[in-house]
Amino acid sequence: MKGPQYQVIITDCDHGSIREEKEEFDRIGIELTLVQVREEEDLIHMCRDADGLINQYAFLTRKVLEKLPKCKVIARYGVGVDSIDLKAATDLGIIVANVPDYCIDEVSDHAIAMILSLARKTPLYNQRAKSGEWDFRLGIPIRRIRGKTLGLIGCGKIGLEVARKIAAFGVRVISFDPYVERAPDGIELTDFDTVLKKSDFISIHCPLNKSTRHLIGEKELKKMEKRPLLINTSRGPIIDEKALIRALEEGLVSGVGLDVLEKEPPDSGNPMLGMENVILSPHVGFYSEESISELKRRTAKNVSDVLMERWPASVVNREVMGKTRALFSADTI
Numbered sequence: 526m527k528g529p530q531y532q533v534i535i536t537d538c539d540h541g542s543i544r545e546e547k548e549e550f551d552r553i554g555i556e557l558t559l560v561q562v563r564e565e566e567d568l569i570h571m572c573r574d575a576d577g578l579i580n581q582y583a584f585l586t587r588k589v590l591e592k593l594p595k596c597k598v599i600a601r602y603g604v605g606v607d608s609i610d611l612k613a614a615t616d617l618g619i620i621v622a623n624v625p626d627y628c629i630d631e632v633s634d635h636a637i638a639m640i641l642s643l644a645r646k647t648p649l650y651n652q653r654a655k656s657g658e659w660d661f662r663l664g665i666p667i668r669r670i671r672g673k674t675l676g677l678i679g680c681g682k683i684g685l686e687v688a689r690k691i692a693a694f695g696v697r698v699i700s701f702d703p704y705v706e707r708a709p710d711g712i713e714l715t716d717f718d719t720v721l722k723k724s725d726f727i728s729i730h731c732p733l734n735k736s737t738r739h740l741i742g743e744k745e746l747k748k749m750e751k752r753p754l755l756i757n758t759s760r761g762p763i764i765d766e767k768a769l770i771r772a773l774e775e776g777l778v779s780g781v782g783l784d785v786l787e788k789e790p791p792d793s794g795n796p797m798l799g800m801e802n803v804i805l806s807p808h809v810g811f812y813s814e815e816s817i818s819e820l821k822r823r824t825a826k827n828v829s830d831v832l833m834e835r836w837p838a839s840v841v842n843r844e845v846m847g848k849t850r851a852l853f854s855a856d857t858i
């Protein structure tokens with residue numbers, strides 16, 4: 526067992542405890558320290574003897590990585606690794622690992638919760654009922670959910686789970702995803718315009734990148750013939766928010782559910798804050814006690830795997846294979 530000779534450092538995290546991570550490293554006798562630093566010089570000073578790092582927000586730049594001669598692996602809490610200089614890590618033989626799928630249930634549940642809440646108008650009724658207005662007519666018209674069409678923009682892990690779950694409500698699912706060739710069970714693959722035109726509900730599940738920034742703008746909103754409910758649990762800038770506000774004012778969409786915004790938190794003057802057919806949540810889609818616990822355990826496991834000479838579950842810079850600082854016997858990779 527190689528454990529006791531190694532040191533692992535968590536640069537920073539806001540999870541409140543590191544119980545799961547400690548359990549993982551205690552099991553194999555590896556020392557774990559949480560230092561809560563983010564500045565380059567502090568990172569270099571505190572992490573210079575680390576064999577493995579875990580980070581959340583701290584930027585691990587080339588300058589920092591070059592000063593960490595023993596570091597064999599960096600595991601990021603979560604999916605995104607933009608806080609790590611991947612090219613530098615690869616050049617230096619450091620494996621970078623992430624956890625890409627710890628909250629698929631949570632985000633898909635959140636998207637469905639938003640669709641159901643908007644369709645049944647529960648936030649509106651809740652607010653009105655508590656302020657003394659007990660009248661079912663306040664929210665009409667209300668349309669039946671069964672038989673409607675959900676259009677998914679992006680049919681990856683979360684999109685697929687939304688499709689699977691909403692099938693129980695008798696909803697037909699169509700999807701636009703330029704990178705998916707074969708339609709998954711229960712989903713009809715189609716083009717972007719058809720999703721915009723034919724959907725009663727539209728839910729966004731593609732990543733944010735150059736080609737998806739403002740993917741939904743004025744032109745696209747005008748194509749939404751069915752005045753759909755529009756849900757975004759992916760990333761705010763995928764929707765042009767100014768165009769969305771105009772579309773809401775003109776009634777081009779019937780309701781909007783956003784877990785993510787172009788600017789988080791929103792300005793106090795954002796008109797959507799006063800609209801009854803808009804529901805907002807503060808980028809919470811990923812969260813449950815269980816998802817965070819799983820994230821912490823799997824992040825720690827990515828590090829312990831490398832130090833115990835096992836290739837971890839999700840390596841981001843696979844091109845590092847063959848030139849890693851860590852030791853691997855051929856049959857463990």
Ligand code: NAD
Nearest residue numbers: 678679680681682683684702704730731732758759810811
């Ligand atoms: P994924 O990689 O499994 O799926 C994304 C899908 O989008 C892929 O199938 C890809 O082919 C498709 N895609 C790429 N470009 C597209 C385009 N231009 N048009 C349509 N589809 C396109 O990712 P996932 O795990 O399903 O996550 C989806 C997104 O959810 C993430 O990118 C992230 O932004 C977001 N997310 C949000 C939260 C939250 O807390 N709200 C948590 C986790 C993930």
